[in-house]
Every structure is written in C-alpha cells, then in structure tokens.
Amino acid sequence: MSDLLFQEIGTIDYLDAWELQREVHAKVVAGEQPDTVLLLEHPPVFTAGKRTDPHERPVDTDGAPVVDVDRGGKITFHGPGQLVAYPIVRLPSHVKVVDFVRRLEEAMIQACADFGVTTARVPGRSGVWLRADARGQERKVGAIGLRVSKGVTMHGIALNCDVDLGWYDRFVPCGISDAGVTTLSVETGRDVTVAEALPVLRRQVVRYLAWEPYVATADYDPKPEPAHGPRIDLLTPSRG
Numbered sequence: 001m002s003d004l005l006f007q008e009i010g011t012i013d014y015l016d017a018w019e020l021q022r023e024v025h026a027k028v029v030a031g032e033q034p035d036t037v038l039l040l041e042h043p044p045v046f047t048a049g050k051r052t053d054p055h056e057r058p059v060d061t062d063g064a065p066v067v068d069v070d071r072g073g074k075i076t077f078h079g080p081g082q083l084v085a086y087p088i089v090r091l092p093s094h095v096k097v098v099d100f101v102r103r104l105e106e107a108m109i110q111a112c113a114d115f116g117v118t119t120a121r122v123p124g125r126s127g128v129w130l131r132a133d134a135r136g137q138e139r140k141v142g143a144i145g146l147r148v149s150k151g152v153t154m155h156g157i158a159l160n161c162d163v164d165l166g167w168y169d170r171f172v173p174c175g176i177s178d179a180g181v182t183t184l185s186v187e188t189g190r191d192v193t194v195a196e197a198l199p200v201l202r203r204q205v206v207r208y209l210a211w212e213p214y215v216a217t218a219d220y221d222p223k224p225e226p227a228h229g230p231r232i233d234l235l236t237p238s239r240g
Contacts, residue, residue, distance in 0.1 A: 035089035049073035081163035139180035
C-alpha cells in the first residue's frame with residue numbers, strides 16, 4: 001500500500017496552488033517527499049486545458065480569471081463549494097496512466113455513493129456523471145484533468161459539493177454542450193459542504209491509490225463529445 005501525505009489547505013488562489021503543485025512535484029520526483037495529495041478550494045477561476053477551443057472561453061467572467069494550464073482536457077471552472085484534490089504521486093511501474101485516471105474516477109464515484117448519489121463514467125467523456133432521468137439531462141458532478149511528468153502526476157479531480165452552478169452558464173463546461181452540471185447538494189436535496197465531503201473523498205482516494213485490484217463501476221452508454229468521434233482524451237501525459 002502506498003503511503004500518502006495529505007495536505008488540507010483550505011481556500012487558495014489557483015496560481016498559488018499551481019506553484020505549490022510544482023514545488024511538491026519536484027520534491028516527489030527527487031524522492032525528498034512522499035506521495036502527496038493536496039485538498040483545497042479555489043476562489044472563482046476558469047482553467048483552460050490544452051484542448052480548449054477559442055469559442056469555448058467565457059466572454060463574461062464576472063472578474064474571475066481565465067488561466068491556461070498544462071493539463072489535458074478543455075475549459076472548466078473552480079470555485080467555492082467545489083472540493084479539489086491534486087494527487088502528486090509517483091505511478092508504480094505496473095500502473096498505467098489510464099488506470100490511474102480510472103482509479104481517481106472510481107474514488108469520486110464511491111464518494112458520491114456514500115452520499116446516496118449514483119454516478120458512473122461515460123466512455124468518450126471525462127469525469128463522473130449522473131444518468132439522464134426525470135430530474136434532468138445527463139449531468140456531471142465530478143471533473144478530472146491530469147498531467148504526468150517524470151512519472152509523477154499533477155492536477156487532479158474536482159467534486160461539486162455546493163458550488164454556485166450559475167458560473168457554468170458563462171461557458172460550455174469541458175466543451176460538452178449537450179449535457180449539464182450538478183452538485184451533491186442539488187442531487188441529495190440538502191446542503192453538502194466541502195467540509196462534509198472532504199473526509200469522504202479522502203477515504204476513497206486512500207482506497208484506490210493503494211494500487212490494489214478493484215472492481216470498477218459499470219459504465220453508462222458511450223457518448224462522444226459533440227462533433228467528435230468516440231475518444232477518451234483525459235490528459236496529456238509526459239514522462240520527460
């Protein structure tokens with residue numbers, strides 16, 4: 001089992017957190033620090049991954065910055081009420097990048113299940129989703145975007161707890177125009193805070209980053225991004 005160091009940071013500016021990630025990443029690469037998971041919230045910020053198209057950027061940001069980042073994926077939002085986990089971990093030789101992605105998704109799926117919310121993956125789309133039902137269209141509750149450099153991961157996952165969904169009306173989340181976004185609070189009908197969700201997600205991250213075999217939750221039906229064929233393009237790995 002891998003020993004993980006968790007750092008619960010509270011609210012931190014995105015650029016400051018990115019610099020902290022780089023510092024921790026360098027120490028993990030050098031063997032000066034154990035595998036580390038940063039748990040935090042950000043003030044409102046839009047982050048644009050390498051596959052973000054110009055038309056997908058928000059026009060009206062209400063003062064929130066738009067930051068271009070070195071992770072895979074498209075544009076997304078971070079803000080108060082969203083629990084962010086940045087695992088900065090060395091991948092074991094037997095663990096492929098895709099397996100790492102699946103483990104982080106499974107951690108979010110099981111964290112949602114702990115709140116009575118049923119979710120799964122949608123092949124061709126990143127993150128963790130609720131199936132379309134009488135309450136609304138297919139909707140995302142957990143996002144993922146990663147980078148791997150020198151065999152050590154950066155960036156990570158974001159679980160919507162009680163974030164203001166009005167922010168998502170300002171852009172097309174992850175470039176997917178035919179689906180929605182939701183929160184644990186909306187789906188449970190009660191206020192689920194970051195403080196309540198943090199130990200739940202932390203427990204699941206520990207479970208799946210122990211690198212033990214597990215049975216993955218069954219996927220929903222594949223659904224490619226609009227105007228794209230079926231694909232899973234969740235990250236931009238680099239081991240150099």
